Amino acid sequence: MDLLSGRSVYQRLVAKLTPASLVSLCCQLWSMLFVMGLLSFSASASIPLLATEVDGASVISHSFTFIDFNIAFVLGLSLPMLLVVLLVRRLVPNPWWYFSALMLSALGFLYSLNYLTDNQAPAVLSFAITSIALVYLWSFASTNMLFVDHESEYFAHVKLGEKVLIAASVIYIGTIWLIPSIDAYIGWLAFVALVLFTGAVQIAMMAKIAPEHVIRLVGQWLLVGMFCGVIFFYLHAQVELEWLVISFVLSFCGALINSNWELVQRIYQLISEQKEVNAKQLTDEQIFSFTHDPATNLPSYQQAILRFEQLSFQNQLTDFAVVVVKPKNFTDVNRVLGHQNSDLLLLQLAYCLKREVAELNYLMNFDFSDINAKLARLPSLHFMLAVDLNKITHSKEIVVDELCRRLAGAVPPAMSFKSFSLRFELACGVAYTNEHGQTLAEVIAHAGDAVMEAQRRNALWVEFDAQVALHSDQQLQRMEHLKLDIQQDKVQCQLLPQIDLGNHQIRGFSQVATWYYNGENLPLEEFIDVAEQSGEIFTLSKKMIVHAFKALFELKKLNIYQPIGIPVLSEKLLEPDLAEFIEQQIATYNISAKYLVIQMSEPVMQAACEQAKNLIDQLKALEVKICIADFDGSYESLRYIRKLSVDQVNISCEPLCLAEAGSAEKAIVNSLVSLARTMKLSFVGSHVNSKQGLEHYRAMGGQAVEGDAMSPPIQLADIATWTETWFKRYPSAHTRNSTLNM
Numbered sequence: 001m002d003l004l005s006g007r008s009v010y011q012r013l014v015a016k017l018t019p020a021s022l023v024s025l026c027c028q029l030w031s032m033l034f035v036m037g038l039l040s041f042s043a044s045a046s047i048p049l050l051a052t053e054v055d056g057a058s059v060i061s062h063s064f065t066f067i068d069f070n071i072a073f074v075l076g077l078s079l080p081m082l083l084v085v086l087l088v089r090r091l092v093p094n095p096w097w098y099f100s101a102l103m104l105s106a107l108g109f110l111y112s113l114n115y116l117t118d119n120q121a122p123a124v125l126s127f128a129i130t131s132i133a134l135v136y137l138w139s140f141a142s143t144n145m146l147f148v149d150h151e152s153e154y155f156a157h158v159k160l161g162e163k164v165l166i167a168a169s170v171i172y173i174g175t176i177w178l179i180p181s182i183d184a185y186i187g188w189l190a191f192v193a194l195v196l197f198t199g200a201v202q203i204a205m206m207a208k209i210a211p212e213h214v215i216r217l218v219g220q221w222l223l224v225g226m227f228c229g230v231i232f233f234y235l236h237a238q239v240e241l242e243w244l245v246i247s248f249v250l251s252f253c254g255a256l257i258n259s260n261w262e263l264v265q266r267i268y269q270l271i272s273e274q275k276e277v278n279a280k281q282l283t284d285e286q287i288f289s290f291t292h293d294p295a296t297n298l299p300s301y302q303q304a305i306l307r308f309e310q311l312s313f314q315n316q317l318t319d320f321a322v323v324v325v326k327p328k329n330f331t332d333v334n335r336v337l338g339h340q341n342s343d344l345l346l347l348q349l350a351y352c353l354k355r356e357v358a359e360l361n362y363l364m365n366f367d368f369s370d371i372n373a374k375l376a377r378l379p380s381l382h383f384m385l386a387v388d389l390n391k392i393t394h395s396k397e398i399v400v401d402e403l404c405r406r407l408a409g410a411v412p413p414a415m416s417f418k419s420f421s422l423r424f425e426l427a428c429g430v431a432y433t434n435e436h437g438q439t440l441a442e443v444i445a446h447a448g449d450a451v452m453e454a455q456r457r458n459a460l461w462v463e464f465d466a467q468v469a470l471h472s473d474q475q476l477q478r479m480e481h482l483k484l485d486i487q488q489d490k491v492q493c494q495l496l497p498q499i500d501l502g503n504h505q506i507r508g509f510s511q512v513a514t515w516y517y518n519g520e521n522l523p524l525e526e527f528i529d530v531a532e533q534s535g536e537i538f539t540l541s542k543k544m545i546v547h548a549f550k551a552l553f554e555l556k557k558l559n560i561y562q563p564i565g566i567p568v569l570s571e572k573l574l575e576p577d578l579a580e581f582i583e584q585q586i587a588t589y590n591i592s593a594k595y596l597v598i599q600m601s602e603p604v605m606q607a608a609c610e611q612a613k614n615l616i617d618q619l620k621a622l623e624v625k626i627c628i629a630d631f632d633g634s635y636e637s638l639r640y641i642r643k644l645s646v647d648q649v650n651i652s653c654e655p656l657c658l659a660e661a662g663s664a665e666k667a668i669v670n671s672l673v674s675l676a677r678t679m680k681l682s683f684v685g686s687h688v689n690s691k692q693g694l695e696h697y698r699a700m701g702g703q704a705v706e707g708d709a710m711s712p713p714i715q716l717a718d719i720a721t722w723t724e725t726w727f728k729r730y731p732s733a734h735t736r737n738s739t740l741n742m
Contacts, residue, residue, distance in 0.1 A: 070245055070249055073249065077253070078256075081256065098134055099260075102252070105127050105134060106131055112127055113244070124231075132195055138255065172191050184235075189232065192225075199217070199221040216258050230244050231247075295377075296350035298373070299373055307365070308364065308366075319432075319433065323428055324444065325384070325451075326380075350375065352411060353383065353411075356406055358374060366386075429446075430447060430464065431463070450465075482536065491513055494514070495510070495713060496707075496714075497706065498706045500733075505733045509565065511547070511565060525569065531570075537572050542581055550589075552591050565627055565650075569629075571608040574611035582624060586622065594624075597627050601630055602637055625647040627646070630650065631649035631676075632672065633672055647682065648681070649682075650684050669700065682704075683704070694707075
């Protein structure tokens with residue numbers, strides 16, 4: 001096996017190493033180590049010779065010595081643990097190279113004791129010194145890697161200790177080999193004193209930083225000290241060899257435990273977590289409650305999608321028709337009975353629908369245990385079914401139509417709760433997985449859109465139309481484009497003059513806004529809905545108010561004191577913030593509020609009567625004039641007029657531009673003009689864009705008019721030029737005095 005293939009095998013092995021497999025591996029390895037440990041220690045009591053018979057002759061063979069069994073014990077303990085350390089070194093950092101060097105030095109120490117005859121003492125001392133130095137170097141490295149910040153003072157002391165240990169070890173080993181005349185025992189005592197002092201300093205420093213690790217370090221310090229003392233007395237022939245080996249093996253095991261403490265803790269944590277996972281296994285009742293709707297006991301939306309994806313993956317089938325069903329009049333139940341009681345009726349409805357479709361084999365089963373769960377509960381009041389188009393013999397339209405009719409027929413004539421009774425009416429929407437979406441969630445959403453279309457048409461079921469999604473995307477693009485244009489001041493605001501038909505004097509101005517989109521200029525009425533949906537309606541209105549005050553300021557410099565009307569075409573603008581912003585602009589430009597007219601659309605006033613009343617009261621307190629735009633003589637408008645809250649009305653004369661003599665449209669406009677004159681209201685004819693409409697309006701007795709028939713909208717920058725041109729054309733209109741104080 002080459003290096004690349006070996007590395008890939010290792011990467012796959014580590015990728016498959018889960019907490020459970022790691023715990024199992026450690027248990028198996030350490031079980032083997034326990035058996036080997038028993039064998040090694042039991043070997044100390046075994047007989048030194050074993051007798052066997054070969055071909056009737058007695059043959060004597062030497063048995064393994066005590067040191068041989070300890071060599072086997074060290075190998076059996078070190079190699080599996082080294083393997084575990086290498087496998088989890090990314091999970092639990094550990095300087096494994098120290099581990100490897102300590103294992104080799106331990107084997108060298110035991111081998112020198114048992115097999116060397118020449119230079120045994122220098123070799124034993126060299127391996128002993130190397131092992132002791134590696135024990136503390138490994139301990140320092142593990143501590144630094146796991147607990148201590150490398151910028152701390154402790155880290156600097158540890159680096160100094162490492163350098164001292166390495167230097168002392170090299171000097172002592174070189175001395176006993178190169179200068180044998182020097183007393184090695186005195187050198188050993190000096191080295192041992194230095195090692196124990198370094199270990200004591202480490203314990204003292206760790207007591208300040210991580211006191212929970214002091215006990216381990218003290219244990220290691222005592223084991224190393226014991227080994228150093230035993231080897232000193234062994235060199236003086238005052239201790240048996242077995243005690244030297246036992247003390248060395250104990251210090252070696254203590255070093256493994258201390259330096260691999262984080263690994264031991266991590267494995268213990270994995271075992272504990274595995275026990276907790278096993279203890280937290282969900283019961284069948286809990287699984288059912290998590291995967292089913294509590295009100296109807298039907299599979300939930302998430303469960304339906306999971307089941308759909310599972311069956312599609314197993315059977316390689318993706319051709320389905322998703323049918324979404326909604327009871328149209330269920331909101332009446334919620335309003336009358338409340339949600340808690342209405343859930344009981346919803347449960348009855350779900351039971352009837354589920355029972356009706358339980359035997360239809362072409363429907364997908366959404367449950368893992370109930371084979372008749374062909375109906376799933378979606379968010380809100382929607383239900384879902386999935387038709388497997390590979391199991392039907394007729395066209396999909398016929399099957400879907402039959403299914404929807406069966407569902408409608410399954411609803412009882414009247415579902416009752418105590419004294420309340422109601423017959424549910426269903427609306428169904430259909431979407432196909434191969435035609436109307438990339439994912440099941442998208443197909444379900446499109447089927448829900450088809451339900452809304454079925455409600456609008458009052459039809460039983462409607463197939464999703466892709467043009468609806470295209471229109472939605474186009475609408476989103478329009479919102480984004482408009483939002484950007486409003487922020488960049490690309491929505492143009494202009495002034496439309498209001499002219500007196502008698503003397504052509506300027507009676508005021510109306511503000512108009514246009515938005516250039518897709519090659520055409522759209523008036524405010526055509527993109528007001530887009531502004532509402534994009535959330536920029538208030539920003540647009542503030543810009544229009546600022547533009548109106550700038551125009552009033554320019555008119556003041558021209559000695560023209562006439563009001564400017566600002567259209568309010570959305571009920572979302574009927575907020576106190578609008579009045580507060582107008583008050584700020586009045587203070588900023590130092591212009592009287594009497595020259596500002598808020599033109600409220602009558603449909604907006606009818607949609608939000610209370611909000612409109614509150615805003616009118618705020619504006620009247622500021623002396624801002626109120627105008628009803630598109631006045632049609634409704635009761636709501638007349639109510640405000642009777643309360644003297646309205647200063648002016650605008651009557652749309654757009655029907656006059658196309659009306660014929662004696663037409664109903666002309667009669668309606670004539671009656672509105674007569675009503676305004678009778679009530680002595682100030683009124684302006686708006687949308688007069690043709691000479692025909694202008695003549696009809698003049699014949700009705702109208703005075704003030706605005707529209708292209710008199711003057712097209714003008715830019716604020718052109719207001720001075722336009723006024724001079726207008727006064728030259730109509731000298732009688734040159735009247736600039738006003739009773740109002742700007």
